Amino acid sequence: MVLSDRSGECEYIGDRARYCDPSCSDSLRDAVREAWDEPITPAQALDLANHVKEQFSWEKHVQQTRAVYDEVLHRFAEIRTKEGNKGGIFAAKTGHGDIILDVTTWANNANMLSGIVRVERSIGAELIKRMDLSVRFVFYHSNEIGFIEIPREVIIKDILNAYMVRLMSQKLKKKNAIIFSDNSNIISVGSSWMLNSDYAMELAHFARGHKLTLTVLMHDMTPALFPHWYEGNYGERWERNCAIILEHTNRLLVYSESTRRDVSAFAEKYDITMPTVAKIRLADEVGTFESKSTPEGMRAQEFFRSRPFVLSVGGIHLRKNYGLLYDVWLILRERMGDACPHLVIVGGVSWNGAETARVMRDDPKVNSHIHILDNIDDSSLDWLYDKALMTAYPSLYEGWGLPVGESLAHGKICLSSNRSSMKEIAPDLTDLIDPFDRIRWASMIQHYSTSSTSRATREAEIRENFTVTSWSETTDHIVEALAAEMKVRAATVYNLGDVALVGNHGEGASYLPSGWYGSEVWGRWAKSTIGTIELRFAHVPDEDVVLTVLAKVLKPSHERLRYEVRANDRVVGLWEFPPVAVGEETADLLINRVVIPQEIINKDDCLVIEMIGDHAFAVREVFHSFEDARRLGIGLSAFMVERRSQAGDAAILFSTREDIRAALQVEPSVDLPRRLPKRSIVPPLRPTRGYMISGPSAESDRLMGEMAFMPKTTA
Known part of the structure; x- marks a missing residue:
């Protein structure tokens, strides 16, 4: 590599390059000739590559850039502190990180x-x-x-x-x-x-x-x-x-x-x-993310400018209990006739609210007075809150009930369900009603609609006593929660001999780091050729241990896949999934075992197991009618680590577990160990057959001979 000697390259690269005067053609020619005649050695090339990788990576750039900014902010904060921080926009950084x-x-x-x-x-x-x-x-x-x-x-x-x-x-x-x-x-x-x-x-x-x-x-x-x-x-x-x-x-x-x-x-x-x-307290502000009025919002303002209406915010969904409001408006229309206020629903129709919305739109008794609006901008929603007679929120269950607080923030009467969290928002300022009491809802809406004095009195009480929580305050609550003391949760530990399922409802997923797809009934697929298990033992193993996994691979029948097994970066065994002859029946899930010497387990009681395949096939490469382009590594259903002295027949052990039977979708009456030979590969199971290749000890050879297949299941 030939670089200019007039800029900072020498500082960055050092003696790993040749330098020339860029303004002198002779200097440039001589440097290029020397580089051609004396090329760098492979060792020098590797040194240069490593130097660039370490010194000029994006990771290091980000780290150093952030350090500079942090130092500037820190110094600026110190200056502001010394000056009394009068009118300053910066404050000293907290002791927390990002x-x-x-x-x-x-x-x-x-x-x-x-x-x-x-x-x-x-x-x-x-x-x-x-x-x-x-x-x-x-x-x-x-x-x-x-x-x-x-x-x-x-x-x-x-x-x-x-x-x-x-x-x-x-x-x-x-x-x-x-x-x-x-x-x-x-x-x-x-x-x-x-x-x-x-x-x-x-x-x-x-x-x-x-x-x-x-x-x-x-x-x-x-x-x-x-x-x-x-x-x-x-x-x-x-x-x-x-x-x-x-x-x-x-x-x-x-x-x-x-x-x-x-x-x-x-x-x-x-x-x-x-x-x-x-x-934390959720904000009561609508906000103004979309200040530009939508056509729907403008039409709503024009239509309801001279019409009395009750506002209900939230998409039509079974949980929101809009069926009650439909019944209430039937009652009100019968009682009040054309004097009945309109019902304005903002939020559209959710996926299981279509039938309720259809009835509201099709029933001639109420469809002139019930309006389902969607695509309402923030400013128009603010306008609707301000102009509404009151709001109605009959939800059957909420984690909070944002429209309740928004209504009170606008000084408006809110008729709300008395269930779950809604009664916590402002119980003295909210008219809480049983969400199944249609007569009570109809009576309260009719009362406030026809009595301007009652309405004005209640609104004045709300404006005087309700304290609006802003989004800034909600965010402050979150930041305060981050700074508060937090109880330390005990790390997930593994007890020797436990069978850990990684499929649906299995606790084994807690031992899997990043690199696995989501849970399926039978287990999980690795996202690449590497599938990793991380274990922290409750007690340090006092002898060699045996790793047993119930696993499968995705591959064309004629292909052979090998998986190298590493324990804390040390190779402890090799599992092989061989080709299958045409017409030969094969089990979907296989029991694979390997011995792990006790001395390689870390002093901090950790064991990192890596199952590294030589290839990962895409789903569509195996099933040509599928469009799934994911490449799947090993498929893990369950695993177990046990003392070598206690290792027995894994097939019999697994067959006694109801959760494994459920994962494999096998009835309790099926005798798995007896049925296996009939539903697995016909040739005898021997290490030389290729299904298991032994680990680092003679004990591994003995264990490999005890391998058995599990029955075929649906991936």
Whole structure:
């Protein structure tokens, strides 16, 4: 390499390059000739490559740049402190590291202005204003890429939607390395984990891998308490992911005591140790994220400018109990005729509210007085709150009930359900009613609609006594919760001899770091050729141990796959999945075993097991009718580590476990050990057959001869 001697290259590269005077052709020619005649050796080339990799990586650039900014801010804060900090916009940094806000929900719904997206967006907008904090933003891209950092400018300029469109059009191929300060916190206030188990696990692994304290805002427990309100297995999937979140989070945020009780009951049901719980107050502000009026918003203002109406905010959903309001308006129309106020529903129709909405629109008795609005901008929603006679919120269950606080913040009467958290918001200023008492709802709406004196008196009471909580204050509550003491949760430890399932409801998932796809009934697939298990033992093994895994691989029948097994970076065995002859029956899940010497287990009682394959096939390479391009590594169903002296027939042991039978979808009456020969490969099971290749001892050879196959299941 020939470089100029007039700039900083010499400082960066040193004697690893040749230098010349760039203004002198003779100097340049001589340097190039010398480089041609005396090329660098392979050792010198490797030294140069390592030097560049270590000194000029993006990781080091980010680390050093942040250090410079931190030093500048620190010095500026010291100057301000000495001067009394009069009018200063900077304050001395706290003793905490970064605060990382996960904006995955916002990033995937950048044009949505309601619900959880509004909460995430509002908190992000407030955090970015805090000059006393080091605030950063990330979002979950995919299984392959993981989390990506979002530039602060994107949040400041509120251009996340445009940024996401551009980013998702790029073909990213690998994860970006992100470096955080010590004692940093990552906060998830969105809903992305609720149906995405990959995200839930990756969030936990991301926090653990970067040594971040994970804080999660639990909005409510609706799917666990009322699974019948949702289609299919939504509730079951939600519960499974909620269990993952509770097992891995360090701190939980809730809005209400109602939610705190519901979460505690859920944790007890699943035998999960509760993390530290902090209660925060949700803001009562609508906000003005979308200041530009939408056509729908402008039409709503024009239509209701001279018509009395009751406002109800929230999409039509079984949980929101709009069926009650339909019945109430039937009563009111019959009682009041054309003097009946209009019902304005802002939020559109949710996925299980279509039938309720259809009835409201089609019933000639009420359809002239019930209006379902969507795409209402923030300024128009503010206008509707200000002009409404009152608001109605008959929800059957909430984690908080944001429209209740928004109504009171506008000085408006709110008729609210007396269930769950809604009675905690402002019990003395909210008219709380049983959400099943239609007559009471109709009577209260008729009373306030026809008595301007009663309405004015109640509104004056609300304006005088209700204290509005801003999004800035909600964000302050979160920051205070991060600084509060937190109980240390005991690390997940493994007891020798425990059989750990990694599929649905299995506790084995807690031993899997990043690099695995979401849970299926039978187990999990590795995302690459490497599948890793991390164990911290409750007691130090006093002898060699035997690792037993129930696993499978995805491959064409004619291919051979080998998996090298490493324990704390030491090779302890090799598992081989051979080709299958045409017409030969093969078991789907195989029992694989290997002996791990006691001396290689770390002094801190940790054991990191890596199962490293020589190739990973894409699903569509094996099943040509599929479009799935994922490359799947080893498929792990269950594993066990036991003392060598106690290792027995794993097939018999596994066959006695009801949870394994359930994972394999095998009836209790099936005698697995006796049925295996009939449903597995015909040739005798020997190490030389290739299904197991021994580890580092003669004991491994003995154990390999005891291998047995498990029955075929559906992947």
